[in-house]
Amino acid sequence: MTATGVPDVHAPDVHELTDRLAREGVVGVTIGWVDNNGIVRSRTVPTAELPAAARRGVGVTAVFAVFDSHDVITFAHEGLATPSGDVRLVPVVDRADSVVPLAGQPGLAWVHGRQLDADGDPWPYCQRSVLERQVDAAAEAGFAVRAGFEVEMVVVREGEDFTPAHHGPAYGPNALREVDEFTRRLLRDLAADGIAIGQLHAEYGESQVELALSALDPLAMADTQVLVRQTVQSAARAEGLRVSFAPVTTAAGAGNGWHLHTSLVREGRNALTGDGPHGLSDVGRGYLAGLLRELPGIVAVTAPSAGSLLRRRPGYWAGAYGFWGVENREAALRLVPASRLLGPEHTNVELKASDASANPYLSLAVVIGAGLAGVRDGAELPDPVQEDVGAWDDARRDAAGIVALATTHEEQRAHLLGSALVRDVLGADLLGAFVACRDSDAAWAAEHTVEEVVASHRWLY
Incomplete structure (x- = not known):
């Protein structure tokens, strides 16, 4: 249907x-x-x-x-x-x-x-339909969209004490050796469930694992991202483990991102790749500029929860400041360019401020909508920043026009309601319901400690 x-x-x-x-x-x-x-x-x-x-x-x-x-x-x-x-x-x-x-x-x-x-x-509150409209809008503009998620998770032993399932080192095979049975089962189950991944590894955070989903069209990617949750949780349960995808699982921990990668395709070729600065085409510059222009409103959808706000800290590769860079993992928008080794089809843009508390259909919809608007408008792209701006002082950031993304509900709410792009993509009805949910969550969080807020979200995702 x-x-x-x-x-x-x-x-x-x-x-x-x-x-x-x-x-x-x-x-x-x-x-x-x-x-x-x-x-x-x-x-x-x-x-x-x-x-x-x-x-x-x-x-x-x-x-x-x-x-x-x-x-x-x-x-x-x-x-x-x-x-x-x-x-x-x-x-x-x-x-x-x-x-x-x-x-x-x-x-x-x-x-x-x-x-x-x-x-x-059609029902105006259906999140899937919101993404379908943006996919159609891209097609009308002459583009297909490719998307992928990097899924971070914390793996712990079953029980009440949140005992890490592996003890590092980060990115090391010794870490995964502690969860060998889970890794083997997960890879088998992902393949059996028709889910293609590019890689799986132990991540930086405590007892953290990441898997990278192979790029698909947006609807298939959103569907796959949801199915991944079911597949991972079942594999963990079978091995006496439990998995949390929550943006923060402990108050001091690195937290989990679900980094969102997107690109545009025109006539079968990556439309972001070109002979301009940083290997971008005019379309690529407009697409990235559109995302940068709408970034405060976008991240209010792609990382919307109380946990998202707690995770948004400098030095955690969580996209704390509104700027872009070429392969700069501290940037909220990271350009991943083509290269001689990877080929011209590789160019994509990674959104760091994205996590499992976001609806994946809405996340993809606002990203696509903002990128297409930038292409349509010929939006101007500023120079990239290749440093960790969290190490700069306020005066230097102010001079560069770089501002911190929201870390409070009030700031994020203002960005949601102040974005004409987000309102246009979501529709007034769905936006109203979305904001009401955020307000209700914020009212609950205001009456609880940070540790209680973290604990309350730990097993929701």
């Missing part, structure tokens, strides 16, 4: 798909979506009910759009100010591999969901 509720003539026969799943021993299909806090929500139907779910959806309450991170329903958004209302959660069965039997959860399969109103028409 398409975003407008019209049947897709290219979709697989759902009855044949259901029969195949049943023959493979699948007894239930979980339909998942991601809310405005980056939390995955779901409904599970018996396999035999998949055709009915694909035809008319599964009923869910409209107020999921205003659940906050603590499962409190906030009625502060006028459009969803009562407990009344129902929407239809419809599995997106548009390809033969849309429904994935889960290697780590035998007998269960996963499919991503779209939210429609009770009549089957």
